[in-house]
Amino acid sequence: MSESRDFCPRCGDPVPERPEPLPGMPRERDDVLCDSCYFEDFDLVDAPDEVQVRVCAQCGAIHRGNRWVDVGARDYTDIAIEEVSNSLGVHLNAEEVRWGVEPEQVDQNNIRMHCHFSGVVRGTPLEESVVVPVSIARETCQRCGRIAGGYFASLVQVRADDRTPTTEEAETAIEIAESYIAEREDKGDRNAFITEVNRTPDGPNIKISTNQMGSGVAKQIRERFGGTIEEHPTLVTEDGDGNEVYRVTFVARLPRYTAGDVIDPEDGDGPVLVRSNRGRLKGTRLTSGDPYESEFEEGERPEAEDLGSVEDAEETTVVTVEDEHAVQVLDPETYEAKTIPRPDYFDPDAAMVPVLKSHSGLHILPEEAVDDEDEE
Numbered sequence: 001m002s003e004s005r006d007f008c009p010r011c012g013d014p015v016p017e018r019p020e021p022l023p024g025m026p027r028e029r030d031d032v033l034c035d036s037c038y039f040e041d042f043d044l045v046d047a048p049d050e051v052q053v054r055v056c057a058q059c060g061a062i063h064r065g066n067r068w069v070d071v072g073a074r075d076y077t078d079i080a081i082e083e084v085s086n087s088l089g090v091h092l093n094a095e096e097v098r099w100g101v102e103p104e105q106v107d108q109n110n111i112r113m114h115c116h117f118s119g120v121v122r123g124t125p126l127e128e129s130v131v132v133p134v135s136i137a138r139e140t141c142q143r144c145g146r147i148a149g150g151y152f153a154s155l156v157q158v159r160a161d162d163r164t165p166t167t168e169e170a171e172t173a174i175e176i177a178e179s180y181i182a183e184r185e186d187k188g189d190r191n192a193f194i195t196e197v198n199r200t201p202d203g204p205n206i207k208i209s210t211n212q213m214g215s216g217v218a219k220q221i222r223e224r225f226g227g228t229i230e231e232h233p234t235l236v237t238e239d240g241d242g243n244e245v246y247r248v249t250f251v252a253r254l255p256r257y258t259a260g261d262v263i264d265p266e267d268g269d270g271p272v273l274v275r276s277n278r279g280r281l282k283g284t285r286l287t288s289g290d291p292y293e294s295e296f297e298e299g300e301r302p303e304a305e306d307l308g309s310v311e312d313a314e315e316t317t318v319v320t321v322e323d324e325h326a327v328q329v330l331d332p333e334t335y336e337a338k339t340i341p342r343p344d345y346f347d348p349d350a351a352m353v354p355v356l357k358s359h360s361g362l363h364i365l366p367e368e369a370v371d372d373e374d375e376e
């Protein structure tokens with residue numbers, strides 16, 4: 001009997017010498033068994049007795065680990081295959097492993113997953129099949145529950161200084177909020193949602209899931225239109241642990257004057273066509289064509305008189321160009337010829353020009369009266 005001869009510790013049969021395990025790796029107890037003892041209680045596949053898949057019936061999210069995740073799938077069979085596949089294990093000693101799963105739909109909420117495995121262990125080809133029953137539990141995820149319950153943590157109110165936001169401003173503000181939240185959702189943030197958009201006569205009210213996102217939306221609205229943001233926290237409740245829970249109302253107040261308005265800053269140099277009111281108010285002087293910029297910082301309103309807007313402009317006939325500073329046009333109401341200031345944007349070859357008549361007189365408007373805000 002050679003000294004290197006080994007015996008199976010279970011049945012005592014001699015076993016051929018096994019290769020030494022890799023340095024640092026312990027020899028598994030089962031590794032010293034003879035083939036027949038080894039295969040006696042060998043499982044190629046480690047499979048759970050059953051798998052339950054919790055899905056949100058509203059949004060299709062699935063519960064994985066201890067949280068809800070969006071999987072972007074409506075087909076629960078695919079989800080069941082994935083969940084079962086992730087729960088299956090193959091014995092580490094198996095080589096040349098092949099496997100597949102085949103769903104058998106029992107009813108709407110039950111699938112029998114037939115799992116087939118083959119592999120080679122100790123030079124012996126093995127095959128094993130297991131059936132894993134999968135049940136689909138349709139629930140409501142926390143997010144859908146909150147939306148359905150009208151939950152929100154912040155309210156963004158879009159208002160304007162001493163006026164009502166225009167329909168265009170209101171709709172643009174809503175779009176800004178929707179795309180801000182959609183971007184968060186796309187990044188997988190399940191806390192991002194809009195509970196409600198309410199178009200009130202004073203401007204839109206937008207209910208948003210978190211204070212932080214309400215603040216972000218208000219800032220983007222200010223970035224687009226200028227104006228100010230007011231914050232009003234209100235204590236709404238105490239949570240289960242006795243912590244105070246605040247809801248914050250963010251009022252995004254759009255500036256009094258916006259691109260296209262004509263105002264008189266009352267500085268003696270005549271009316272100004274407003275080009276932009278983000279940061280400082282910027283515009284064009286209608287008497288000369290010179291640029292105008294208010295001395296006022298963001299959110300402050302210069303003392304000015306509202307004279308109308310480019311929408312009130314009318315085309316009228318140029319009678320004669322008098323000199324560098326004056327031009328004669330027909331008053332669009334009375335058809336009298338009137339001498340008015342000639343701004344540098346006036347084209348001396350033009351037969352017709354847009355004019356605005358207000359109580360500060362008749363003024364020629366630039367042809368391109370309103371800058372596209374997005375190009376700035």
Ligand SMILES: [Zn+2]
Pocket residue numbers: 008009010011012013033034035036037038
């Ligand atoms: Zn044995």
Ligand SMILES: [Zn+2]
Pocket residue numbers: 056057058059060061140141142143144145
């Ligand atoms: Zn859901």
